[in-house]
Amino acid sequence: MSLPHAILTALLEKPSSGLELTRRFDRSIGYFWSATHQQIYRELGRLESDGLIRALPAEQPARGQKKSYEVLPAGRAELARWTAASQDLKPVRDVLLLRLRAAAVVGTEGIEADLRRHLALHQRQLAEYQEIEERDFGPGKDTAQDRLQHLVLRAGIDLETFWTQWLTRALEEFEDLPGPA
């Protein structure tokens, strides 16, 4: 039950149409909560019929017509409630770790190339986050809001740093291993 709250957050930051939201879920918010346009339209419909958001301008009834939404007071209240509520942490589910465990049983053949691929992807993501940090969080950015957003970005940076280091170590380990031949 987090997608509606992700959308409420995005709409509070800036009222948007479905497609604009989709674009923002490809960067920004999407860095820690991804969503496709199908999910977003479905959820916008629910939020509207629940009275948490409303379509912005004069009635635009049709398909193919842009339709922007803004958050209603009830929506803001719901988001505040959800943000403050205690939530259990979800158990980890990581395919790559699972594959390594499987490789310990059926052999490592073929997996090394994919580790390299993942390493490159994480390095790229890390670089992107670091660019954002330099661009958006220089000195003089320390309102409460800036500091919270910076904190979230730091989590992204540290996570990607972890993965690049761990994958590098994993690949070193593979060089020492008996090898596929």
Added chain:
Amino acid sequence: MSLPHAILTALLEKPSSGLELTRRFDRSIGYFWSATHQQIYRELGRLESDGLIRALPAEQPARGQKKSYEVLPAGRAELARWTAASQDLKPVRDVLLLRLRAAAVVGTEGIEADLRRHLALHQRQLAEYQEIEERDFGPGKDTAQDRLQHLVLRAGIDLETFWTQWLTRALEEFEDLPGPA
């Protein structure tokens, strides 16, 4: 499509019944791929009808009767194929980071207590991993299989270390913030 492969891995490590698998998914494998008993039974049924595993002993047809499974050659082959196959990495989906982003908009009231709770949980998990490391991966454990499993455990340790550090930093940040009062 990872649960069947998690089960195949577990069954190759040791043939088991549904409930025994469930127990192992509460520790061990469950540390990076969790599953409930309902999922496991459903999937065992599929794997059996697909010819990847088979029930072990004489026909035990009934409910309430223990039923163990072992992996068939086709199952091992499928697991090897899956392990070697390139797989896209799933986008991050982290509720806590989302909540902080929301807090930047609707206020931080109430969230600090939950950060503390999360910190305690991650510290506990970290301690558990470190115990496992000391117990199971002392010197003299460096077959290929040991080293792969140790690598996976290191990922768990490093991830929990990241979260404890990041949450600690986050809580420090909150002490400096304007505060809810």
Added chain:
DNA sequence: TTGCTCATGTAACCCGTTACATGATTCG
């Protein structure tokens, strides 16, 4: 008028979750 892009949707499927059901075994 054809095709491309913007924009909003529908439909079907699968996995994970939650609640519940039922038989077997053991122990007081």
Added chain:
DNA sequence: CGAATCATGTAACGGGTTACATGAGCAA
């Protein structure tokens, strides 16, 4: 015998994923 526990399931639901459908606006 009754209750707890072990063990195997069924059923319903919801979110995420994938594939497809439809309309508007614009440009070659």
